[in-house]
Amino acid sequence: MSKMIVPENYKAYLNLIETEVAIKMIKDTFERRLAEQLRLTRVSAPLFLLKNTGLNDNLSGNEKPVSFKSFELNHDDEIEIIHSLAKWKRDALHRYGFERHTGLYTDMNAIRKDEELDNIHSMYVDQWDWEMVISSEDRHLDYFKAIVSKIYNALLDVEFLMIRHYPQLGESILPDEIYFITSQELEDRYPDLTSKEREKAITKEQKAVCILQIGDRLNSGKKHDGRAPDYDDWALNGDILVYNTQLDDALEISSMGIRVDSKALKEQLEKADENDRLTLPYHQNVINNVLPLSIGGGIGQSRLCMFFLRKAHIGEVQASLWDEETMRLCAEHKIHLL
Known part of the structure; x- marks a missing residue:
């Protein structure tokens, strides 16, 4: 059954061709502003990695990557479609x-076959x-x-540009500055809400929020999110969320963090009962200080486009596959999937 939400009286502000033109404008502008703000150089990135390198991101640990074998490579090791490039990037900083x-920054394209499809989730992932x-x-x-504030400045630049080019999009949503709050402060403020309900409440109030320190257990004994x-130091990371007016909800557009050093890596693997990973090449390079200390993240390209173009469904700004019920609902409510 489709988990799609259909906004009441929804009408797209841009037609299909206008949308495609606007998508390119958003991506070109934000990519340039991001590189300027953080002094980044664009590099090429892989679509797949060998499993035994330990470089693929396993996200929360529950998602299984799409994998295959090649007759030309080691038959004893699987090749995995990337989930994200969190670890690969840090290794690349060292190699470059x-x-x-x-x-560095790069265009990351991934397949997440276990993703639950809805208005903002797709099997196809595109991010910087x-x-x-x-x-x-x-x-x-x-x-x-x-660093979060520098990225936010790039978001403000893009919103200003889009409203100037497409005044039908209405007034700006983003405030002049992003609001910071830790996951524990958020739990303390809304103790009776779930983590997702807390995200909605604070983002609807502030319009742009960075929730800090995600991954460890809160005072309630629960985690804000997995x-x-x-890769991230749970004490030094965060998610950037903006208010999605079409869905009346928080929209996460970036997950980022200062990466683990040797001490944080050992402590967090112990907490996660994942000490077996310590023998992998990537993890050994962190422990032995081969890899540089770093900060990094991913920024959703399609989600940014959804937000700036006031779209109700991620399929309006990217080409992916959807279940029959979703396609029927979209057709009935004039939500034009690419």
């Missing part, structure tokens, strides 16, 4: 030799993955917030 406060070299002196929350234990 980036200096402190410079880094970025990573930047930092030093031990940068591993604190104020530095993380400063995080893999081997």
